[in-house]
Amino acid sequence: MDNSGREPDGWEIFRDILEERRKSSDLSHALRTFNPQPYRGGPPCSTSALNRTVLESQYLRYVIQQVSAESGELQEVIKEEAAGMLEEMAQNIQMGFIRFLAFILSKVFKRLFRRIHINEEGLQRVQQAIQECPVVLMPNHRSYMDFLVLSYTFFTYNLNIPVIAAGIPLMGMKVFGEIFRRLYWAVLSEYVKAIVRTGYAPIEFYVEGLRSRTLKSLTPKLGMMQMVLEPFFKGEVYDIALVPVSVSYERLLEESLLAHELLGVPKPKETTMGLLKARKVLEEDYGTMHICFGHPISVRELAKGKINRGEYNLVPRDLPMKLSEGSQAFVNATAHTVVRLQEANMVLSSWSLMATILMQNLGGIDCDSLTQQTQWLRRLALDFGAHLDWPEQLSCSEVLSLNLSLHRSVVRCEEGRVLLAEEEPQGSGGPEDTVLRLAVIALMCASYRNQTLHVFVRPALLALSMHAAATSRRDEIFNYFRFLQGVFSIEFIFIPGRAVEDFEEACSLLRKCGAIQIIDQDVTMTEVGHATTSFLRAILEPYIEAYQIVFRYLTEENVLVFTERDFVPAVRSYAVKLILSGALTSYDVLSSDTQKNVLAALLRLDAATKTRRAEQTDFRVNKAAINRIGDVLAGRIPPQTASYSRL
Template sequence: MDFLLMSYILYTYDLALPVIAAGMDFMGMRFVGEMLRMSGAFFIRRSFGGDKLYWAVFSEYVRTMLKTGFAPVEFFLEGTRSRTAKSLTPKLGLLNIVMDPFLKGEVFDVTLVPVSISYERILEESLYARELLGVPKPKESTSGLFKARKVLSEDYGSIHVYFGQPVSVRSLAEGRVNRCQFNLTPRHIPQRPGEEINHFVNDSAFRLVRAQEENMVLKPWVLLASLLLQNHHHGQKGGTALEELTEQAVWLKDLSRQCGAFLHWPEHAPPSEVVSSSLSLHQGLVSISEGRVQLALEQAGGQGGPEEKLLNQAVVVLSCASYRNQALHVFLRPALLALAIATSSSNNRQEVYNSFSFLRNMFSNEFILCPGATVQDFEEACYLLVKTGALQIPQQEVLITERGHRTLAFLTSILDPFLQGYQVVCRFLCEEATEALTDKQFVPAVRKFIIKHLLTGTLRYAEALSSDLQKNSLAALLRLGAVRRVKGGAEQGTLKVNKVMVNSLEDTLGGKLPTQKAAAARL
């Protein structure tokens, strides 16, 4: 829907219609695939798998579009749909291709326009949640499209499309890239980008995704989802009184705006009306009884056994979490700082920074955190929490103010599901991982381990069941060297676990061990 929506908007404003890089999945849909092609889509493989000829033809096609000015090229920087509504680590292939004509001097400049699209209610919310729980994604088909048409009778709220400030590749590259290197090889001969170019493209990609995040229009339901999840995790039986939830939402509205959120909250309407309207739109996820609001877990549980009931309830939790995740970029850096303060052994600024640096590094596969920007992120977090009145930072101390306890409690609770999710993955690798554990076996095995702990009550966050979180935690452990993937021989694809290191990381995440000293923060 995203790219058709874009084409419709551009057509309405009499702007040039783009050619659109679309996944090969859509091409197999009878009639629809051809309709999408006529709407400007060109279909590409999800992975090129080292096929040099395919890459050469594809990249030449895209470059020709740019060089001749035939049409703007529209592509999705993350490469695929996010099942969690969090931004994904950008894929660099297409960005490399569209920057290439400028780097080789074939065009004067290339302009990149980040576009943010936010849906008040996601059509596939439960489908995405089930995919995260291991249910295979249904194949796109025309018959499936017609069978699903009944969902269109429901209310899905509004869609916001925000076109960000155009970004000039020429201005991005100024002083950072020496284009003379491209004069040494004929332009028609493909060449592998050097380290300097890779670093430049990667940095540009993260900047663009950050721009997309900052331009995301958030609706009140995003804040309500955050509050309802936290209230559920804190064990509020019977739900939260509607008046109390409204008060919490108003408080969070002010906090989010202080942190820079692009929030669409109808100011002309009373807060109670705004909250009631949002709850009504998402009535499949919430239950309202006798003036109290809670997640609709009882209705979702069904009549099956404990495990089936748990998984059905997890669909509601993960669906709700996908809306909360839309606001994570607003609170992420302050939340990392709040968590660092909570896990540090003292309020010494350097120790807090060390904890912040460790947590940021640990979660860099989970969230969009620009490489090499730890100090800037720490300074931004300090600035925002001082601005909101939650912290005071005199000299070498980080002090929590009287009014700051509520803010920091909310921020740490936002990251708690991820923190405990990573810890339980570490525990699985230490306690139950076998010598023959492979990538393919990892997610089902860790899911089984998590279900056991959820049923016994030793883990309270059903969000740990998300395959996205599990894969990201494994990626972090691989990057940190705590787990090693065997690349050759009979054991190819096997995961070798350094249990001492994994156990140490789990303890550090829980604040049991001090973090190692990081580079000094500039404050």
């Protein structure tokens, strides 16, 4: 097995699945015997039988009757529409096509990647779980390649190909509207639940909902999560295994595309084959990819003492039922827990550490200084529990050289200094176009920095809280910590109701690396801790600055009521002017995702409201509330007092 120089931290051992493909026939691999072990909890179920079960279910009949009554259409017409929706989402893929795809993907992956590392022990755990209960694979979503690589991996290891549960663009349907959207979601819901009930195949879905354009984890979407858990709530299955899957890329195929999207460039139609057909893509080197299958989570064990399944006996199983507040909280906490486990099993590349340092030195940095700081950051990341892909046989300067070559689209080296690359200008443009060209590269680099943020965010929040509170009192520092978590709860992943545990984790990590000491009720900096805490604060500084810029725009400009469509380009234009004037040096605020996250945070903090009307949503802000949040964020006034029961 190939450990690829991974840190000897006693963690999972990875195997390169492309190694054998480079030595033996791709055709024989595609044509080999494929006989996966079935689910033992019920008889095998064909695709046609599964679809028939969905269309004939009492629940779907109930929804069809409702839609027919509200739309005036005959039930037969509505049922045909439902059958068309099901045919589009159901995956009746023939074995011949799977083998053809396996042959093609073997060729493609060997062109794109040096290595694809899989933790085989994790796959063995998945294989065992598939035989015992319904399995739900929950990968993070960073690239169009994610589902292809996972399906290819399951074929390679003789496991049932997962069914990908995902919505389709509703606007592309012949008939659409609120009524038929409800029909679509009813069909999707019943399809997903039927797969869970029968153990037809593992289900794969992205709990983040969308592909992350910033390479940070997204706040989980709960609709699909509720669908897969409902059969357990209603006692239709004994247990469900949730498997967090962490997909890590050393270099992303869509790195430039994503940065342009964040700056408002319309994205092309999302097709994986369209991406692969691009000749330039196939000529590039995308380094190493890691896929880590986490330990299966038993929903039954997770729900003990939290869910009363008896309440679902009061309504027939086939009819829709709104989840209780307790069940909704359980779904939310479970989804956040899965995303945190995805983050915990991510494998960071040496380049991600270098990108983190580069984003604090946008004007460039000496090669020697970058090498030394990367070594220091590597030790800190390991202290904080990160998993690193670091070639032990190479010196740090050699690692830097490799990264400069692999990521030449982002960085360049001139006269002993590492600088951000420059995008070629498209014709003659003004100063604003120059800023946006620089921003493309900066956001590309930021996306690789973002891969590390889950490791540093809690200690960074503590470092920022200690600095802002200007006191050593533990309770006052916690107040700032909790406030910052509230502000950035859309930006980073925090499990609801665990602020105290997150604070204690941050204290433990900073104490472990020698940056702080805790005596009684006082948290103080050590003599050697200033460099660490300053660096951690600098990691969050672009986000602090971005949020403050949006706050300024909303309070200083004549902004009363606006739509998101108007808000994003207006903030971008406002920020570009600040960059041109020299008042702003960070490019993170130009990201549409960051701008939308600020707006979502203000809604959550009751500093903004939204009203839906016709085809758009209007937002209205409370300027006094925004000013107060900005003042607390800047450390000018303290946050409201919170209780810290474990002090």
